[in-house]
Amino acid sequence: MITxxxxxxxxxxxxxxxxxxxxxxxxALGAREAGAEKILIIDxxxxxxxxxxxxxxxxxxxHHFKExxxxxxxxxxxxxxxxxxxxxVITDTYVADMDAGRHVKIMSGSQGIHVLxxxxxxxxxGARERTRGAIRIPGTRPAGVLTAGLAQxxxxxxxxxxxxxxxxxxSGDIGLIMARRLVLEGVEVLGVFEIMPHVNxxxxxxxxxxxxxxxxxxxxxxxxxxxxxxxxxxxxxxxxDEALRPIMDKAWDIPCDTLLLSIGLIPENELSQRINLRLDxxxxxxxxxxTMETSADGVFACGNVVHIHDLVDFVSQExxxxxxxxxxxxxxxxxxxxxxxxxxGDNVAYCVPHTISSDREHTIYLRVRRNEGKCxxxxxxxxxxxxxxxFPAEMVTVTMRPRFLENFxxxxxxxxxxxx
Amino acid sequence: MNxxxxxxxxxxxxxxxCAIARExxxxxxxxxxxxxxxxxxxxxxxxxxxIIHAGHHSSADTLKGPLEWAGNxxxxxxxxxxxxxxxxxxxxxxxxxxxxxxxxxxxxxxxxERGVPGLEIWEKDRIRKEEPNVSRHVVAGLHAPTAGVVxxxxxxxxxxxxxxxxxxxxxxxxxxxxxxxxxGGLKVDTAQGxxxxxxxxxxxxxxxxxxxxxxxxxxxxxxxxxxxxxLLDKRLKGLVTRIIFPCPTPTSxxxxxxxTFDGTIxxxxxxxxxxDRSDLTTSMDGGEEIxxxxxxxxxxxxxxxxxxxxxxxxxVADGEDFIIGPTAVKGFINVAGIQSPGxxxxxxxxxxxxxxxxxxxxxxxxxxxxxxxxxxxxxxxDLDTGAQAAKAAKDPAFGRICCRCEQVTEGEVIAAIGAGxxxxxxxxxxxxxxxxRCQGGFCTWRCMxxxxxxxxxxxxxxxxxxxxxxxxxxxxxxxxxxx
Numbered sequence: 001m002i003t004x005x006x007x008x009x010x011x012x013x014x015x016x017x018x019x020x021x022x023x024x025x026x027x028a029l030g031a032r033e034a035g036a037e038k039i040l041i042i043d044x045x046x047x048x049x050x051x052x053x054x055x056x057x058x059x060x061x062x063h064h065f066k067e068x069x070x071x072x073x074x075x076x077x078x079x080x081x082x083x084x085x086x087x088x089v090i091t092d093t094y095v096a097d098m099d100a101g102r103h104v105k106i107m108s109g110s111q112g113i114h115v116l117x118x119x120x121x122x123x124x125x126g127a128r129e130r131t132r133g134a135i136r137i138p139g140t141r142p143a144g145v146l147t148a149g150l151a152q153x154x155x156x157x158x159x160x161x162x163x164x165x166x167x168x169x170x171s172g173d174i175g176l177i178m179a180r181r182l183v184l185e186g187v188e189v190l191g192v193f194e195i196m197p198h199v200n201x202x203x204x205x206x207x208x209x210x211x212x213x214x215x216x217x218x219x220x221x222x223x224x225x226x227x228x229x230x231x232x233x234x235x236x237x238x239x240x241d242e243a244l245r246p247i248m249d250k251a252w253d254i255p256c257d258t259l260l261l262s263i264g265l266i267p268e269n270e271l272s273q274r275i276n277l278r279l280d281x282x283x284x285x286x287x288x289x290x291t292m293e294t295s296a297d298g299v300f301a302c303g304n305v306v307h308i309h310d311l312v313d314f315v316s317q318e319x320x321x322x323x324x325x326x327x328x329x330x331x332x333x334x335x336x337x338x339x340x341x342x343x344x345g346d347n348v349a350y351c352v353p354h355t356i357s358s359d360r361e362h363t364i365y366l367r368v369r370r371n372e373g374k375c376x377x378x379x380x381x382x383x384x385x386x387x388x389x390x391f392p393a394e395m396v397t398v399t400m401r402p403r404f405l406e407n408f409x410x411x412x413x414x415x416x417x418x419x420x
Numbered sequence: 421m422n423x424x425x426x427x428x429x430x431x432x433x434x435x436x437x438c439a440i441a442r443e444x445x446x447x448x449x450x451x452x453x454x455x456x457x458x459x460x461x462x463x464x465x466x467x468x469x470x471i472i473h474a475g476h477h478s479s480a481d482t483l484k485g486p487l488e489w490a491g492n493x494x495x496x497x498x499x500x501x502x503x504x505x506x507x508x509x510x511x512x513x514x515x516x517x518x519x520x521x522x523x524x525x526x527x528x529x530x531x532x533e534r535g536v537p538g539l540e541i542w543e544k545d546r547i548r549k550e551e552p553n554v555s556r557h558v559v560a561g562l563h564a565p566t567a568g569v570v571x572x573x574x575x576x577x578x579x580x581x582x583x584x585x586x587x588x589x590x591x592x593x594x595x596x597x598x599x600x601x602x603x604g605g606l607k608v609d610t611a612q613g614x615x616x617x618x619x620x621x622x623x624x625x626x627x628x629x630x631x632x633x634x635x636x637x638x639x640x641x642x643x644x645x646x647x648x649x650x651l652l653d654k655r656l657k658g659l660v661t662r663i664i665f666p667c668p669t670p671t672s673x674x675x676x677x678x679x680t681f682d683g684t685i686x687x688x689x690x691x692x693x694x695x696d697r698s699d700l701t702t703s704m705d706g707g708e709e710i711x712x713x714x715x716x717x718x719x720x721x722x723x724x725x726x727x728x729x730x731x732x733x734x735x736v737a738d739g740e741d742f743i744i745g746p747t748a749v750k751g752f753i754n755v756a757g758i759q760s761p762g763x764x765x766x767x768x769x770x771x772x773x774x775x776x777x778x779x780x781x782x783x784x785x786x787x788x789x790x791x792x793x794x795x796x797x798x799x800x801x802d803l804d805t806g807a808q809a810a811k812a813a814k815d816p817a818f819g820r821i822c823c824r825c826e827q828v829t830e831g832e833v834i835a836a837i838g839a840g841x842x843x844x845x846x847x848x849x850x851x852x853x854x855x856x857r858c859q860g861g862f863c864t865w866r867c868m869x870x871x872x873x874x875x876x877x878x879x880x881x882x883x884x885x886x887x888x889x890x891x892x893x894x895x896x897x898x899x900x901x902x903x
Contacts, residue, residue: 128861136650139701153865
């Protein structure tokens, strides 16, 4: 395992990257490529790499490295490049606060507490998991109710099991991956329950993690009550009606000792709120331009802190851009400003970036609200592309080229996904 | 009775038992406190709303009335001596129409007669200025500046720390199994062995009727009345700055909006009787009721901001009032049915209990070595950057963040373990680690490692709150902690 240690902590940096996960590492490399000199990655764990270390399954890197890697392999490749490019990495360190003047307060077990100045900051704090409180599951409060990511840490990092008989609520990717992982560890996985009529994770994970291991999947079904005083003893599950309320006369009990939650991720935007960044109410992440700059001058953002991605490859791609632009910012170069706002329309939950410029190519990421078969994505009357299918679990990626917008003269472009 | 006989055994380590233990530790007495859970404050007290009532809520013809106001006046001194969060934030009881306005007048009158200072009726304009997020439909409010908020579990821990410093012994995991009156005292059998004491105080909360029956004086019964509470994200800090009470109506006591000491908004509680005294379930109906009602008072509140919910059980005695006093069994004293305003009244109840003991023949000689103060623990998040840096330079553990939502350092967690926290909940209630918006998603493992290291126990023996509340188990079979 390679870890980075700064030779010494500088007082001022060109680019400070908050978070050393896949987003932060790619951003730092992007900044170096754009010519930034003093670059610092700050990470709260003992090793940079973020959540990738506990994602020991494969499926990473197919887009970016054109080969299939495990999470730690993907992290390792990036860390090696980070060190090769002499980017300072300070670990075991937490960014406690920041102001709009880009003064960054760090708290560190190894370095103590300091305030650093930075010409530019890249926010790459990632996301946290939604918890029981967010969905208010009725019942008792025993041990044994935990998020899938914490269970993943127990199993893959610490070598312990979260329990012996497990029910999983929510069909996010981490839950699907953990269903398989626990079966491989000899744990009884009694089923995956999803309140929505569709799965929330990638289709390949449904096939490879559930179907291949005969783990039952119950759609439109939820956990209606948790039982047990000290430890989970059973859960009551029930199908839901159209308003997503459990139908209790069709409910049944499942004896178990653990309930894993895989009910979504929330971008970690506490620092963004400290400096009053403009946030998108749908993604809950910062509103960003096509250079991944936030509403604060010189503050960029990328990865899951902006919006939740389904593949790390897309995180790397988006973060490389954010880093490039942060690097350009400190070396005094600017790309032409954006002149078109993207407005989510029919069956579009959000678009990132929130604005684009008509003079260059952009990758636009968006998510739909509901499943649709054959359909088309339309950017006003300017451009449309056919899609074979869409569903909320899979991010849609569109390349927008300047020639598509040659005859468009407005300042906002409505984005719709419509059946065809 | 022999030389290992205690002067007083206090049964129950909730807020009332802890306050009594601390009050009696002023005197030259041999004291023991008996608690059935693994730590004090882990029963009803930890789910208490944490409100120090202003002094005008309970009617004068009850025991509650005078004890509420007397108790209220103890809290500044306790706060100065001990180590818990307390702030007199004030409360505002709001009325929606003129009929309710007359209820405000009744409370105003009651408070004035009792000497509660600062009570004042606020009209609409004043309310809009002071609490702009309170509903525009509110026509008037009764402001009571003497109301405050505390973290009730911290109060329990700190009272016990203080009492221990002054000689109290504590037995945890020791549910009482039987009580026998003997010549000159009582024998209290617990799961950890028998305790001989000249006097026994029944502060057993929800189980006080059963304890009394064991002693042979089962003259009352306790009904558990459940309250569900919902905690909201810290993003809403400052939404209200005072405790907002709706005007009590004959059918409902109403749902409160409570700005807790830590700045988190808490809404609740419900009030529903339950038969099972271990029923700490929250319910779909309870949650809906709370949010529906609370939005009438403060429309900006949404269930979307909920980060955690919990329930607690009030110990309600027949007739709804406190039961405090000696019984037909010599030396056995009841302190039962201590529901709201029990937390507020607890310090005054403790003084009353000391008086009762004196009346019953116990000599109370002040102990010259009594130390009223306990050392205050460091809260890094409350320090300025300079002070934080100095602390971290001395001990790097105070620079290392353990719980990021609440910015609790490893040093604070280690200190909490040193102060007696032996479980994840013990750490949580002492330091706030795990209490924030991620609800322990990130810090649980670190806290487990620290418990394991500091207490030299295998990681699969770490529990949430003792008993069978194990967190992880080993690959090779048996579940972690013994049940």
